[in-house]
Amino acid sequence: MPSGKERRNISEIDDQLPTIRAIPFSDAGAVRRARLLSHKQREAIAAIAVRIHVRKHRIVYHEHTPADSVFIVARGTLKVFRNLPSGRRPVLAFLFAEDLFGLSEAGAYVNTVQAVTDVSLFRMPLQALKDVLVRDAHLQLEMLAKVIHELREAQRHTILVERRAATGRLATFLRLLEAHRGRERSGTIAIPMSRLDVADYLGLSPEAVSRAVRSLQQSKIVTFSGRHTARVIDYPRFDRLATGF
């Protein structure tokens, strides 16, 4: 995929090679997530990776199916969820560019992963990846840091869904989306997923999400235009709501 002569920004160029992003586990003061891999390490992974594209709403893999590949997100948003006997479909995480997923347990995938938008992925055969990780133990340490970071995210998520107030949960979620875009706060937050997905992530009914949206509007903290854009009006109150656990 040659780039032609048009101007491209850094993230466009960068998604030609796989990267992962997380907070490294030593390195005090690393508040923000950083890219963990050197150019050489990225090439080592690229050598075993295939680039694949998955359309919106398509499923990447189902829980309980044999796991032969691990993935890195190049572009787009996905959701990780589980189908429960009760019919509930809790969303455990959303995945964005430079996230890693597909790490199996006992040879099978544990969750189902579905594209929320059109996505572009790097797909690595599990065995080939293991070989690379054994050969380059430093690269493996970065992977370890990434998985530890995911563990922290999962714990944050648990804390989030344990909160009582629906508006607080929603505010925290919006903040998460905002943080994921990186760079400065522009006030505008894109919400790529459906209300139902948000509800399943927050552990609320869709009606409760809807009411929380209305509540944030009425108290003039956030406005919503259409169903996929939010705009923060009152950052102080927004942050207080989001972090005021």
Added chain:
Amino acid sequence: MPSGKERRNISEIDDQLPTIRAIPFSDAGAVRRARLLSHKQREAIAAIAVRIHVRKHRIVYHEHTPADSVFIVARGTLKVFRNLPSGRRPVLAFLFAEDLFGLSEAGAYVNTVQAVTDVSLFRMPLQALKDVLVRDAHLQLEMLAKVIHELREAQRHTILVERRAATGRLATFLRLLEAHRGRERSGTIAIPMSRLDVADYLGLSPEAVSRAVRSLQQSKIVTFSGRHTARVIDYPRFDRLATGF
């Protein structure tokens, strides 16, 4: 630490060397958690580990303090929690023998870890551990499997606290405790932690936990003797409650 001539069972002998236990990530059909390390790998870790003992209720480390060590549990139970501005103290996990903890983020511990019973730990300096992991990439892969396993546990926990019914949450928790003891189901489940700890883990008020206990008794599914022992009477209904998400 020579063993003397008295009879010792396997787990007693085993806690002389650090081990970790998890479901490996390939190896189809590995339903149960297995010990991941070879004798040699255990010795490599032991070479950099110090054995420490922590009394009941003592704190191993506080969140936001500089992280210089990683730990493996040799014996006892601990809880992992966070102190939130609101005064809530959600428990994110309980730790048992052969669990790994203390993996930091940006050089600081993320959570607080406190002993629930008297515990015995292996303490490894972070830098020394990293050196070992770089030197032995296969050992590192086992560590990676362990962290992935913890990630799965965290996700299960999220699903757990999203359930509505308090009795269902309690049943699932009891099942978790039972599973952790390993071996066959004897019907008897030891509950080492306080009701408040259970409440903080399940995202309930202590009152709600108490009522759930009463409810399980009244419906003759589980009986409780004292505060730290449960006995399952009706396994079919118990399992249905616990897994019927």
Added chain:
DNA sequence: CGATGACTTGACTTCGCTCAAAGACAGTGG
């Protein structure tokens, strides 16, 4: 542009939380 599914709104129910108080347990010192 029309149909299908996603989302919102309203009315009612339910279940866990809060507050308050009584009861059980564990550790301490006499």
Added chain:
DNA sequence: CCACTGTCTTTGAGCGAAGTCAAGTCATCG
């Protein structure tokens, strides 16, 4: 060894917020 005291736990009453059900509105895709 036992009584005492502080803490943990249980129980009750009332409230509130999210769930459920039902119906109407909007947006999105063919």
